[in-house]
Amino acid sequence: MKVMHEPSGTSFEAPDGWQVQETGHDAVLTVVEPKHGEDVVRANLVLTVLDTGGRSFRDWQNGTEGLLPGELRDYLLVDLHAVEVDGRPGGTRLAHHVDERGRALVMEQRFAEAGGTGYTLTATVDSLRYPLIADDMSACCASLRLPEAVER
Secondary structure (H helix, E strand, O other), X not given: OEEEEOOOOEEEEOOOOOEEEOOOOOOEEEEEOOXXXXXXXXXXXXXXXXXOOOOOHHHHXXXXXXXXXXXXXXXXXXXXXXXXEOOEEEEEEEEEEXXXXXOXXXXXXEEEEEXXXXXXXXXXXXXXXXXXXXXXXXXXXXXXXXXXXXXO
């Protein structure tokens, strides 16, 4: 299903049956899989659209990589490389971290910058289920489309 972030005009694909959750922040859009049980981590997609503070793409991502170990418990970068995102220079990140309950998680991100705005789509799932839905997560991240007004 196509998910549109109305404030920015950014879109991406999410699996059918997943639900958009209200975050209370215009800069963040969250989509979660249906509930499987009380103690099961719900796989999710989170789009963030934020001002990069005038930093270049490289400085923005170097800053992000510097912040993640302090924000995510037991953060471990697995892969980080350049990839085109909707016709713009961008990147992809694969990492592992642990949630507040000690559950191991895998996150995949696609990100790009345009006109001082950073666009990041993050897919997260528990590590045990990652091999089962890794291809779907990657496809969702690869579907990130920037606003039409963005120069390509």
